[in-house]
Amino acid sequence: MVSFNQQPLAGAVHIRLVGLGKQYPGRERTVHALRDINLEIRRGEVFGIIGRSGAGKSSLLRSLNRLEQPSNGQVLIDGEDIAGYDTAQLARQRQRTGMIFQHFNLMSVKTVGENIGLPLKLAGIGRAERERRVSEMLQLVGLEDKRDAFPAQLSGGQKQRVGIARALVLQPDLLLCDEATSALDPQSTQSILALLRDINRRLNLTIVLITHEMEVIRELCDRVVVLEAGEVVEQGEVWRVFGCPCHEVTRTLLRTLHPGGAHDLAPASAGDWLLDLHYTGARGQAPELSAISAALGYPTHLVQANIERIQGRILGRLRVRVEAPEQVCAQVLQQARTVADSVERVAARA
Ligand SMILES: Nc1ncnc2c1ncn2[C@@H]1O[C@H](COP(=O)(O)OP(=O)(O)OP(=O)(O)O)[C@@H](O)[C@H]1O
Known part of the structure; x- marks a missing residue:
């Protein structure tokens, strides 16, 4: 490995x-x-x-x-x-710094193996060692079977894998990525992100x-x-x-x-009002709907949810419609603050 x-x-x-x-x-x-x-x-x-x-x-x-x-x-x-x-x-420092680009910057007349081996050749490393390190890199990026292919025969995601292999072949400790996934479709983007995450952890890069x-x-x-x-x-x-x-x-x-904003306000019916419950990362648990409903103390309907987990934290917003008399608004808002990081009333009573 x-x-x-x-x-x-x-x-x-x-x-x-x-x-x-x-x-x-x-x-x-x-x-x-x-x-x-x-x-x-x-x-x-x-x-x-x-x-x-x-x-x-x-x-x-x-x-x-x-x-x-x-x-x-x-x-x-x-x-x-x-x-x-x-x-x-500076040359030594650059050997310790790999870089990948949006449009891959591969040499079209060279094979995948030759592209990956180029930095080694420029650094004066002999053929046998080059071959060994290229094989290692091909294995790292999952392209063992593409060694003799030319860039034009590869998908965008595969080209970026070659770019990553070439960037890492001199064993840098720093990788600079310039819009590395911007030219890729969503599926290739996901696989390149998974690869970058993997090499970040495995190689302490x-x-x-x-x-x-x-x-x-x-x-x-x-x-x-x-x-x-x-x-x-x-x-x-x-x-x-x-x-x-x-x-x-x-x-x-x-x-x-988070597309959507003011224009996605659900119309409140007479006697209802809308609350946004914001989650800004203070909690590790996803909001529990029954707990929200119980805390508010009045019938609560989910209008829109935009919740995600980033670095194990819960972030996003729940928009709910509450059926409650106007005079208990302050009390409901106070209760809502026990189940969200911040709360905002977003529509006047209809
Ligand atoms: N070689 C250059 N000569 C003159 N101006 C430059 C040069 N390179 C960048 N600039 C200017 O410097 C500013 C910052 O450019 P830079 O490319 O760093 O921004 P950026 O955030 O990467 O932009 P983008 O997302 O559009 O690539 C811009 O006003 C740009 O026009």
Whole structure:
């Protein structure tokens, strides 16, 4: 079985960004792509970067292997500022950093085996050792039977598996993923996410990814940072940020996960009103309908449910219709707070 990165240093700081800034000088004006970014990424975690288009995600990701040279601040990897690296040090650092891309970036005239073996060849590793390591990688990504196939003969998911194998063949301890599943259908996305989760755990690999797919963050990441106009506006464990987003940009990005909003209000009939029970991750148990009904003390009908589990936490919203007189509203709201993390009355009495 493949295993590298033997020292179990999970949890230690792997990457520290200190006052990182990136400007692109232009004829008309200078673009400030990153401004004073300060964050830490721990060894062995899966760290997501999200934000609207142009927020600075790629600039940040590419700063981690100096594909972008920072304009200010430091990128410390295992405590060393990579800005100061000479060519040889940078080459060594890049060998410890794999990268995968949205469009796979495979060489179409080379076979799967040759694509995977290319970094080994460039690193001067001999044929026998190359063959052995390529076999190991093919086994890791489940493509043993595709060694002699050409990229054009593969599905999108298989191409990305080759991309992952090529990225890992030099046994890096950091994998950068640039929209790795954005070109894939839902089924291939799921299998690539499962593979990334597996290699993250088995190989103690730190994974940093950018994506516009919030499902990917929800399924894969431990922590997430939200960028807006080159600045960090929010960061934390995924369940915290997704359960209780505090910035408008985050709320907008998360709407893709929870479509529906004001327009899905069920009309309350006369004598009824609607309550939203919010679950923001404080509980480990899914809400129990009989307990909600008992706590509210009045007939309670489920109108809409949007509940999910992220990192073992319960997040989401239940919308219920309560048949109760107006004068007990305050009491019902108080009772509802015993069975939800927060409560909101969303429609006036009909
Ligand atoms: N090489 C460059 N020259 C000039 N401006 C650039 C360059 N690369 C990026 N920018 C600008 O820097 C800002 C941040 O770009 P970046 O690609 O990092 O954002 P992003 O969040 O990855 O966007 P997207 O999601 O659209 O890929 C944008 O305004 C972009 O136009």
